[in-house]
Amino acid sequence: MKKYLEEVEYAASSLIELIWSDFEKLEECSDRLKTLTAEFDVKYQIFLANEFHPTANFYHAQMAKAHEGVAKPKAELEKEIADVSESIDAKSASIATLSGALLQIAKQCISLKYGKPPNAPAGGNIDGVLIKEIIWEGRNQSIHYENPKEISDNVVTLFSKLDALRDDGISWDARSQTNFAFEIVQFLGWREYSDFEQHLKSIRSKKGSSQGH
Numbered sequence: 001m002k003k004y005l006e007e008v009e010y011a012a013s014s015l016i017e018l019i020w021s022d023f024e025k026l027e028e029c030s031d032r033l034k035t036l037t038a039e040f041d042v043k044y045q046i047f048l049a050n051e052f053h054p055t056a057n058f059y060h061a062q063m064a065k066a067h068e069g070v071a072k073p074k075a076e077l078e079k080e081i082a083d084v085s086e087s088i089d090a091k092s093a094s095i096a097t098l099s100g101a102l103l104q105i106a107k108q109c110i111s112l113k114y115g116k117p118p119n120a121p122a123g124g125n126i127d128g129v130l131i132k133e134i135i136w137e138g139r140n141q142s143i144h145y146e147n148p149k150e151i152s153d154n155v156v157t158l159f160s161k162l163d164a165l166r167d168d169g170i171s172w173d174a175r176s177q178t179n180f181a182f183e184i185v186q187f188l189g190w191r192e193y194s195d196f197e198q199h200l201k202s203i204r205s206k207k208g209s210s211q212g213h
Contacts, residue, residue: 013193015102026091033084099181100142107139124202138184148175
């Protein structure tokens with residue numbers, strides 16, 4: 001495992017850096033979308049007030065001018081909202097793909113040395129859930145998320161355990177055709193290569209180690 005970790009350090013480090021860089025940009029886009037949506041709501045209310053103003057028949061020329069003054073910025077906002085929403089979708093897909101690649105590297109680290117998880121030492125855990133299981137089943141969900149029939153019961157069981165641990169009212173439905181690779185990486189806390197490396201090295205330990213979350 002030591003040799004493998006040395007070989008993949010550059011790739012894993014690069015992926016982690018890209019994941020969190022994209023995540024920061026995603027948060028910026030999300031904040032921008034919130035601002036634009038709030039602004040749009042205000043513009044839309046003004047638009048409606050002008051569109052259906054009770055004196056519109058008597059002051060058509062004045063109302064038409066006012067209507068134009070609001071309709072144009074409203075249309076511009078609609079376009080900007082659509083553009084930002086598209087950026088959010090693209091960033092989300094990018095983050096999920098990069099996270100899936102990182103989980104694949106971690107899974108390979110386990111499978112090359114031990115084959116399947118039952119053959120590997122228990123290793124570290126997060127509040128009782130084995131890190132090797134989180135990596136293995138998280139990777140499997142990421143690979144097969146588009147086809148729910150290929151999502152195993154082991155994946156579903158693991159995701160149920162993580163739901164219980166997080167206890168945040170949000171369910172990670174493994175068969176919802178959603179790629180949860182980033183959520184898994186985020187749950188594992190892999191913000192630096194050292195976090196990634198520490199978890200994989202823990203699997204060499206027969207006694208394992210427990211970590212809170």
